[in-house]
Amino acid sequence: MIKGIANVVFKVSDVNRSCDFFEKKLGLKIAYREANWAEVDLDAVHLGLMQAEPAGGARNPFLSLLVDDINATVATLKERGVEFSGEIRDEPFGKLITVNDPDGNQFDLFEAAE
Secondary structure, three states, X not given: OOOOOOOEEEEEOOHHHHHHHXXXXXXXXXXXXXXXXXXXXXXXXXXXXXXXXXXXXXXXXXXXXXXXXXXHHHXXXXXXXXXXXXXXXXXXXXEEEEEEOOOOOEEEEEEEOO
């Protein structure tokens, strides 16, 4: 039976550039790294970065990263040069904003409603 997420993978054109983005700009830890593969530690799940063509793919797969204070997080990431699609959106279930990585992969930052 299905137990949960095994992995989430982004196809990227340059695994080193992607590691720099996730580590230096987003402040996440690279848990594992080799020539064409790396894993970003997202606590209970690792995000795989697989160097392959074609890279990118916008919203496939869909990924949301949980944050404790979306306004402060977005302000810090903007100072680091992170690009976003649109502004913070308020939804009944919480607040979210879409982040663009260097290859055009998109994912959301999400703050749950109280």
